Amino acid sequence: MNKVLTVVLSLMYCLNAFSQTDKEVLFTYGANNTPVTVKEFLTVYKKNNMGKEMDYKEASIREYLNLYEHFKVKVAEGKALKIDTLPQLKSELISYRKQLAKNYLVDKEMLERLYKEVYERSNIDIRVSHIVLKLAADAAPKDTLALYQKMQKIKTRLLTGKEDFALVAKETSDDPSVKNNGGDLGYITALQSFYNFENAAYNTPVGSLSGIFRTKIGYHLIKVTNKRASRGQVLVEHILVATAKSSSKDMLDLAQMKVNRFYSRLKSGKATFEELARDSSDDHASAQNGGKLPWFGAGKMVPEFEEAAFNLKEINDISMPIRSDYGYHIIRLVERKKQDEYAKSKDDIKRMVDKDIRFEEAKKAYLKQVKKENNFSENKSNYNAFTASLDSSLLKGTFKAVTFKPGSPIFSIGTKTATTTDFANYCETAQKGVNRKSVSNSAEVADRLYAAYLDKIVLDYAEDHLEAKYPDFKNLITEYSEGIVLFEITDRNVWSKAVNDSTGLKAFYQANTSKYQWLPRAVASTFKCTSDEGANFVKALVTADKNISNDSIRKRINTSQTPFAVTIEEGKFEKGQNPIVDECKQVTGIQTIFKDGFVYVINITNYLPVSTKTLEEARGYVIADYQEYLEKSWMSDLTKKYVIKENQVEFKKLVKP
Numbered sequence: 001m002n003k004v005l006t007v008v009l010s011l012m013y014c015l016n017a018f019s020q021t022d023k024e025v026l027f028t029y030g031a032n033n034t035p036v037t038v039k040e041f042l043t044v045y046k047k048n049n050m051g052k053e054m055d056y057k058e059a060s061i062r063e064y065l066n067l068y069e070h071f072k073v074k075v076a077e078g079k080a081l082k083i084d085t086l087p088q089l090k091s092e093l094i095s096y097r098k099q100l101a102k103n104y105l106v107d108k109e110m111l112e113r114l115y116k117e118v119y120e121r122s123n124i125d126i127r128v129s130h131i132v133l134k135l136a137a138d139a140a141p142k143d144t145l146a147l148y149q150k151m152q153k154i155k156t157r158l159l160t161g162k163e164d165f166a167l168v169a170k171e172t173s174d175d176p177s178v179k180n181n182g183g184d185l186g187y188i189t190a191l192q193s194f195y196n197f198e199n200a201a202y203n204t205p206v207g208s209l210s211g212i213f214r215t216k217i218g219y220h221l222i223k224v225t226n227k228r229a230s231r232g233q234v235l236v237e238h239i240l241v242a243t244a245k246s247s248s249k250d251m252l253d254l255a256q257m258k259v260n261r262f263y264s265r266l267k268s269g270k271a272t273f274e275e276l277a278r279d280s281s282d283d284h285a286s287a288q289n290g291g292k293l294p295w296f297g298a299g300k301m302v303p304e305f306e307e308a309a310f311n312l313k314e315i316n317d318i319s320m321p322i323r324s325d326y327g328y329h330i331i332r333l334v335e336r337k338k339q340d341e342y343a344k345s346k347d348d349i350k351r352m353v354d355k356d357i358r359f360e361e362a363k364k365a366y367l368k369q370v371k372k373e374n375n376f377s378e379n380k381s382n383y384n385a386f387t388a389s390l391d392s393s394l395l396k397g398t399f400k401a402v403t404f405k406p407g408s409p410i411f412s413i414g415t416k417t418a419t420t421t422d423f424a425n426y427c428e429t430a431q432k433g434v435n436r437k438s439v440s441n442s443a444e445v446a447d448r449l450y451a452a453y454l455d456k457i458v459l460d461y462a463e464d465h466l467e468a469k470y471p472d473f474k475n476l477i478t479e480y481s482e483g484i485v486l487f488e489i490t491d492r493n494v495w496s497k498a499v500n501d502s503t504g505l506k507a508f509y510q511a512n513t514s515k516y517q518w519l520p521r522a523v524a525s526t527f528k529c530t531s532d533e534g535a536n537f538v539k540a541l542v543t544a545d546k547n548i549s550n551d552s553i554r555k556r557i558n559t560s561q562t563p564f565a566v567t568i569e570e571g572k573f574e575k576g577q578n579p580i581v582d583e584c585k586q587v588t589g590i591q592t593i594f595k596d597g598f599v600y601v602i603n604i605t606n607y608l609p610v611s612t613k614t615l616e617e618a619r620g621y622v623i624a625d626y627q628e629y630l631e632k633s634w635m636s637d638l639t640k641k642y643v644i645k646e647n648q649v650e651f652k653k654l655v656k657p
Contacts, residue, residue: 024039027645028645065651076642078486110361122230126201135147136437147218148219151212174218191352195356197213197215206224234295236292238286241258242282277291291332377412383420386424390443399431401428407421426453505623508629509626512622520610522604524581525605526602527601529566534557553566586607589604
């Protein structure tokens with residue numbers, strides 16, 4: 001349904017988003033003389049001719065006006081039949097509205113700033129070392145404070161300048177990789193880490209320590225050791241000889257000997273890179289594709305691999321074998337690209353940012369804006385009285401809201417007031433989602449729930465009032481709503497009816513058989529042969545046995561050594577359907593044609609005269625014609641019911657030579 005609906009919507013519709021001051025009426029329809037203004041029609045006409053040169057000749061204006069008039073009366077009939085109240089259509093509209101609303105329930109200016117920030121940061125690589133002290137996201141305040149103080153002490157040690165960052169990291173960091181890298185993460189770029197981690201990296205000068213900051217995994221301290229211009233991205237192939245971290249020296253030596261043999265074969269030309277990768281690489285995922293890996297830039301691969309790949313200068317250059325934690329690699333450079341300009345990169349950046357945590361920043365900014373625009377206010381005393389009255393049930397997860405009626409206001413936004421009763425009901429349904437390990441009483445549970453509840457109500461209020469705030473949102477919703485009504489009523493009266501009304505279809509076919517005629521046809525088989533020998537073999541087989549099947553001929557001639565020696569096409573061909581048959585003399589029997597390096601043997605067994613197609617043979621054409629007939633009949637009835645009155649004065653003003 002959605003595919004057809006998209007076509008319907010793109011064909012003609014925009015909304016009646018016009019004020020009552022638009023007095024120039026182009027036409028009216030129905031018993032109530034519902035008006036359609038010149039402005040509305042022109043907006044629709046221009047929208048659907050977007051990207052084309054506007055044509056204001058009378059024929060074009062007339063054609064489109066007729067379409068728009070028909071659209072209006074069809075939708076009016078659909079609404080009169082209450083099609084717009086059907087549960088499935090209401091559900092589809094709700095789903096569409098929810099999806100569309102996501103684009104409006106954020107601070108768009110902030111989003112644009114975030115997109116540009118990602119682009120600008122993508123042009124710079126930052127090398128960072130870090131120390132992390134792991135902490136649960138919902139840790140208790142005392143645990144949070146203790147870990148923060150621990151990180152403060154670590155930072156104080158480093159600020160003296162007397163201790164090496166790598167040694168302190170090995171001693172204190174909870175990152176498992178610190179034993180091997182001393183906290184050095186290599187180069188990173190935008191969208192590769194937590195947003196506040198990225199912010200700390202890009203806002204800290206080279207050689208300096210960042211402030212202590214928290215992510216969902218704990219507290220971090222980073223040191224920026226270098227910055228450089230982005231090297232862009234590379235596309236490479238690689239061959240891997242895998243080794244384990246626990247491999248003995250003998251095993252490593254064997255792996256090195258193996259990769260060196262591969263390298264020698266490549267340099268001597270005894271094997272191509274893709275062949276060797278497919279046959280011998282231990283990276284089985286990429287081996288299937290000749291060793292090819294996805295495009296990557298800074299921070300995507302282990303440092304040794306990344307450096308070797310970016311150090312390749314020319315396309316098709318092959319690296320010496322290099323070792324990483326995964327084993328030995330040989331790398332070939334396939335392609336290299338620099339960062340595109342912002343306009344070309346924006347769509348890709350948008351897709352990534354919209355899935356990233358920083359998208360929530362734009363959401364928070366939007367909620368703040370909604371509160372300000374709609375006179376948000378809180379009644380803290382009523383909220384505090386609510387939390388003070390709680391027993392231990394909320395802490396235990398057994399809270400019941402029934403005891404909090406009637407309620408007192410705790411906040412208001414616009415025309416919406418939330419009460420303690422509303423919040424109590426929310427607490428009852430949402431209480432299971434709170435981690436009890438990090439709270440010690442019911443009031444703390446309530447505080448956690450209140451923050452989420454407040455955001456929910458503000459967001460719901462904003463979503464409920466999108467039509468009032470954004471005319472274009474209202475237009476799109478109405479457009480979609482009318483589109484699905486149009487689809488449903490047209491399907492009932494035309495599309496599905498033509499397919500399912502077998503009696504009507506048969507009657508229509510019988511009344512119009514003259515339209516469904518076969519032209520003279522040749523009953524023929526064509527044998528496209530790659531050699532004279534094959535063609536002669538075909539002729540011999542057909543001559544020897546007039547009843548031999550084409551499948552038997554195919555099996556006799558096509559072998560494992562010559563699987564395409566003959567290609568066969570058989571059928572009843574009207575003129576123009578088969579160019580080889582068209583070139584034949586109009587006689588039955590075997591004929592030969594040489595064309596484009598092939599030998600064609602044509603066996604024409606009969607010529608059929610003009611005849612009427614059966615309903616099954618013509619079904620597709622009959623259904624299409626029947627749909628057109630039903631559409632015209634339906635529109636004839638509708639225009640009698642919804643009389644259309646055109647303003648010829650205004651119509652003539654639209655026409656330009």
